[in-house]
Amino acid sequence: MNQQDARTAVQAAIGQVAPDVEPGDLADGARLRQDLELDSLDFLRLVETIAGSTGVDIPERDYPAVATVGGLVEYVAAHG
Structure with a gap:
């Protein structure tokens, strides 16, 4: 999967899990938990949504990388 497809998939997944997050808040450096205010359940739903839409499973050991x-875009692009 290329970078643009991965970015589109990540943005769509974040939009599903956290519809109140503004697209302008999705800068590469934005931290999912702190900056976008995703709680642990939201984060797990995001990982599941990514897996469902792209087929990219993210094991718990890789959570720091995403x-x-x-980081999430890079991971999806590399593994998709």
Whole structure:
């Protein structure tokens, strides 16, 4: 999966899980838990939504790598 497809998938998944997050808040450096205010349940739903839409499973050991919007995009692009 290329970067643009991964970014689109991540933005769509965040929009489903946290519809109140503004698209302008989705800068690469934005931290999912702190900056976008996703709680642990929201984060798990985001991981499940990504898996459902892209087929990319993110194991718990890789959660630190996907702590930011950019990290999540990179991970999905690399594994999709």
